[in-house]
Amino acid sequence: METTLPEQPKAAAQQAAQQTVLSILLALSFTHFLNDTLQSLIPAMYPVLKNSLKLNFTQVGLITLTFQMSASLLQPLVGLYTDKKPQPYSLAIGMSFSLLGLVCLSLSQSFPMVLISVGLVGVGSAVFHPEASRLAHMASGGKHGMAQSLFQVGGNAGSSLGPLLAAMVIVPFGQFHVIWFSIAALLAIVVMLNISKWYLSNTHRIKPKKAALELNRPKLSNSTVIFSLGILLVLIFSKYFYMASMTSYYTFYLMDRFHISTQASQVYLFIFLFAVAAGTFIGGPVGDRIGRKYVIWISILGVAPFSLLLPHATLFWTAVLSVFIGVILSSAFSAILVYAQELVPGKVGMIAGLFFGLAFGMAGVGSALLGRLADATSISYVYQVCAYLPLIGLLTGLLPNLEKKK
Numbered sequence: 001m002e003t004t005l006p007e008q009p010k011a012a013a014q015q016a017a018q019q020t021v022l023s024i025l026l027a028l029s030f031t032h033f034l035n036d037t038l039q040s041l042i043p044a045m046y047p048v049l050k051n052s053l054k055l056n057f058t059q060v061g062l063i064t065l066t067f068q069m070s071a072s073l074l075q076p077l078v079g080l081y082t083d084k085k086p087q088p089y090s091l092a093i094g095m096s097f098s099l100l101g102l103v104c105l106s107l108s109q110s111f112p113m114v115l116i117s118v119g120l121v122g123v124g125s126a127v128f129h130p131e132a133s134r135l136a137h138m139a140s141g142g143k144h145g146m147a148q149s150l151f152q153v154g155g156n157a158g159s160s161l162g163p164l165l166a167a168m169v170i171v172p173f174g175q176f177h178v179i180w181f182s183i184a185a186l187l188a189i190v191v192m193l194n195i196s197k198w199y200l201s202n203t204h205r206i207k208p209k210k211a212a213l214e215l216n217r218p219k220l221s222n223s224t225v226i227f228s229l230g231i232l233l234v235l236i237f238s239k240y241f242y243m244a245s246m247t248s249y250y251t252f253y254l255m256d257r258f259h260i261s262t263q264a265s266q267v268y269l270f271i272f273l274f275a276v277a278a279g280t281f282i283g284g285p286v287g288d289r290i291g292r293k294y295v296i297w298i299s300i301l302g303v304a305p306f307s308l309l310l311p312h313a314t315l316f317w318t319a320v321l322s323v324f325i326g327v328i329l330s331s332a333f334s335a336i337l338v339y340a341q342e343l344v345p346g347k348v349g350m351i352a353g354l355f356f357g358l359a360f361g362m363a364g365v366g367s368a369l370l371g372r373l374a375d376a377t378s379i380s381y382v383y384q385v386c387a388y389l390p391l392i393g394l395l396t397g398l399l400p401n402l403e404k405k406k
Contacts (some may be wrong), residue, residue, distance in 0.1 A: 022139075024135065024195060025150050028195065031095075033154040033158040034158060035158065037162050040158060040159040040163065041181060043163075044167075046063070047251060047255075048175055057375045058375050061368035062368055065368040068363050070118075070123055071125040072358060072359075072361030074357070075126045075352075075354070076354040092196060094126070095189045098125070098185055099124075100120050101120030102117075103179060105175075105178055126357070131349070133148070133348070133352035144341065145338050150281065159276065167263045231395050231396070232340055232399075235332070235393065236359055241386065242307065242329070242389045243366075244362070244363045245382060248367040249371070250322075252379050253383060254268055254315070256378075268318075271322065275325075276329070278327060279330040280331065280334065291402075292336075292402070296399070297397070299331040300332050302328045306328070310383060329390075333359065373385070
């Protein structure tokens with residue numbers, strides 16, 4: 001009895017701690033769901049804004065560029081700053097910017113006002129992603145791939161829901177009704193304030209000892225680390241340029257080629273984005289088990305056969321191919337992010353900010369350039385060009401295998 005009694009409260013404390021960590025991961029996934037639902041309303045509104053404000057494809061691309069650049073340029077800076085000075089209440093502050101942007105977007109009657117509105121939403125995203133990714137890392141219990149995938153699946157589920165909500169609310173009732181989604185922003189702020197309390201009491205978890213850093217550091221030269229990061233950034237370019245073609249112009253492509261209605265095209269976009277959400281959770285846990293390099297290889301290069309077939313398919317097979325593309329491609333980001341964090345241990349926020357920022361930036365630049373290309377040629381030609389982007393995944397073969405190097 002003398003040996004078992006002390007173990008009981010110890011086991012209870014460990015179980016309680018594990019439950020607390022899981023609750024944080026689920027709360028982060030839920031707030032990511034709300035955050036990305038609000039973000040996905042922006043591209044889902046493009047057909048409405050294009051008609052009401054008489055925009056061309058280049059202007060549509062500039063809306064995406066403004067949103068993505070306001071997010072991408074700030075994210076690495078936010079991550080770098082909070083690596084040194086954690087800001088437990090920054091999540092709620094960031095969502096407040098998104099809330100303001102939504103309200104402004106519902107009232108926007110000019111193209112410049114639309115740009116200001118989406119820029120505010122981008123600032124909110126810039127604060128949210130690196131900080132929430134850090135929290136997922138803190139609460140992972142060492143299963144970093146699983147934690148990042150659980151965090152990402154919430155965001156991708158929200159991204160898939162946006163077009164469906166837009167088809168049900170904004171397309172039939174008008175732009176002003178986007179203001180109703182501010183309720184979701186307020187709910188996210190409430191949840192984030194509760195997460196911040198846990199963050200405030202666990203900041204010691206994000207200050208690993210120097211010995212722990214050396215233990216986890218891969219045995220790679222600085223030049224190899226820099227080269228590997230460069231390869232990962234090129235892979236992000238490939239993934240998010242192709243994703244930009246789908247999220248920003250897929251509805252226009254379907255309406256132009258198959259002559260379906262705006263609402264029907266939103267449903268097809270939802271199918272693609274739901275496939276993205278469904279496939280998100282695969283990359284992290286599988287990467288924990290077999291190695292992230294192999295997941296990256298499969299998730300980017302594996303899309304190529306489907307992307308090459310897409311411009312030549314019928315409407316039914318276009319929908320089927322988009323599901324395969326969404327499921328396979330979505331597994332890449334969690335694996336890439338955790339791989340990069342293993343390359344540079346101790347800089348979780350900075351790496352998360354850099355890669356989330358680059359993902360947003362590539363999506364924005366890609367959307368603007370592809371919009372320009374669509375105006376100069378046709379929307380169908382855009383998909384013929386983008387079909388070859390996943391072949392860049394061949395560069396994955398140049399990455400070192402960290403599981404063997406540790």
